[in-house]
Amino acid sequence: xxxxxxxxxxxxxxxxxxxxxxxxxxLVTLTAFLLFSSSFLALVVIDSPVPLVSSAQVQLExxxxxxxxxxxHIQENQIIISDWSGSREHHVIRNIQDPTxxxxxxxxxxxxxxxxxxxxxxxxxxxxxxxxxxxxxxxVLVDIMDAARELSNTDPPLYQKTAQGEQVPExxxxxEIIFGNIMT
Amino acid sequence: MSISRARNIINRRKRKKLNVELFxxxxxxxxxxxxxxxxxxxxxxxxxxxxxxxxxxxxPQSTSQEVPSDSLNLVxxxxxxxxxxxxxxEFNKPQNIADMKDMTAENTTYEIPEKFLRDGGRxxxxxxxxxxxxxxxxxxxxxxxKWVAPxxxxxxxxxxxxxxxxxxxxxxxxxxxxxELLRKIMYTAGAAQYKVFKFVSLQKEAL
Numbered sequence: 480x481x482x483x484x485x486x487x488x489x490x491x492x493x494x495x496x497x498x499x500x501x502x503x504x505x506l507v508t509l510t511a512f513l514l515f516s517s518s519f520l521a522l523v524v525i526d527s528p529v530p531l532v533s534s535a536q537v538q539l540e541x542x543x544x545x546x547x548x549x550x551x552h553i554q555e556n557q558i559i560i561s562d563w564s565g566s567r568e569h570h571v572i573r574n575i576q577d578p579t580x581x582x583x584x585x586x587x588x589x590x591x592x593x594x595x596x597x598x599x600x601x602x603x604x605x606x607x608x609x610x611x612x613x614x615x616x617x618x619v620l621v622d623i624m625d626a627a628r629e630l631s632n633t634d635p636p637l638y639q640k641t642a643q644g645e646q647v648p649e650x651x652x653x654x655e656i657i658f659g660n661i662m663t
Numbered sequence: 664m665s666i667s668r669a670r671n672i673i674n675r676r677k678r679k680k681l682n683v684e685l686f687x688x689x690x691x692x693x694x695x696x697x698x699x700x701x702x703x704x705x706x707x708x709x710x711x712x713x714x715x716x717x718x719x720x721x722x723p724q725s726t727s728q729e730v731p732s733d734s735l736n737l738v739x740x741x742x743x744x745x746x747x748x749x750x751x752x753e754f755n756k757p758q759n760i761a762d763m764k765d766m767t768a769e770n771t772t773y774e775i776p777e778k779f780l781r782d783g784g785r786x787x788x789x790x791x792x793x794x795x796x797x798x799x800x801x802x803x804x805x806x807x808x809k810w811v812a813p814x815x816x817x818x819x820x821x822x823x824x825x826x827x828x829x830x831x832x833x834x835x836x837x838x839x840x841x842x843e844l845l846r847k848i849m850y851t852a853g854a855a856q857y858k859v860f861k862f863v864s865l866q867k868e869a870l
Binding site for chain 2: 624
């Protein structure tokens with residue numbers, strides 16, 4: 480025979496089901512908003528200061544220090560690297576033919592190697608003056624600036640002596656690039 | 664089989680039918696979404712500067728590591744030049760193009776109309792006016808701002824000095840733009856007392 484059910488209330492464990500639908504709605508909306516507003520393009524910048532015209536006295540004082548004023552002339556079929564007088568550094572890099580496109584292009588590899596050699600001779604020089612011709616494309620200018628600014632992993636290590644006499648490894652080649660023919 | 668036996672079987676099957684409510688497992692979906700949201704929030708917070716890049720422009724690639732800072736934006740579009748989100752001028756239209764909307768980076772001329780050029784064709788007049796206006800506005804706002812110079816070791820500093828105009832302009836241009844146009848832009852910016860150009864590129868992944 481079945482027992483008569485007890486009149487005492489028995490506490491039964493109730494399952495609480497959390498309603499996740501509104502939370503899910505909020506998360507989906509937030510994800511959509513963040514997706515629309517986020518940027519998947521890694522943008523970088525290359526700085527270039529405007530050339531400033533200094534007074535005659537300042538220029539005379541600078542000449543006494545014998546500055547290198549390394550200048551890169553970007554011409555149609557060649558790149559010429561020289562100092563302000565042409566006596567200390569003068570190099571001509573002719574264009575090469577690209578093996579894949581069969582088109583003439585600037586020899587940026589040789590350009591970079593020459594700049595590393597110049598940097599080894601003048602470790603305190605950080606400025607480079609660019610003088611391209613009118614028809615040079617913007618992407619070519621950026622490639623040339625990259626080759627002139629950064630040291631690559633395959634380059635020999637460069638060291639610079641500090642005022643205290645310590646040898647500090649160099650991380651940049653010629654980071655200050657100035658366009659020298661803006662005013663002409 | 665008798666009819667009563669068949670009815671019993673049918674009734675048993677009906678009784679055995681489970682009336683169970685199906686619950687969709689949202690827990691795993693919630694986990695995925697929370698991880699995605701946390702990742703997006705983290706990458707959103709580190710990128711404080713937002714640049715609007717146009718779809719018609721193909722930026723060059725660079726190995727530079729410097730991140731763009733908050734500066735005035737100059738964009739060389741296929742149709743013209745835009746400065747601080749305002750169209751300054753339109754380039755000359757090629758003869759084979761009927762509408763300016765059909766101009767792309769491949770078929771545009773990037774030629775500035777002669778009436779907008781001064782100083783022997785080096786200064787772009789509408790761009791110069793816009794840049795001077797932006798500079799004066801920035802300098803005015805800076806003069807009203809209070810800026811306390813950080814104190815140096817010898818005790819100097821701490822005075823209220825208005826910040827100086829940095830004169831930086833961010834240049835976005837298609838990779839096919841010629842140096843001739845960039846030179847005019849840089850000359851115009853220099854004449855308007857802008858001191859630094861920041862050329863925007865896409866980061867080239869190191870090999």
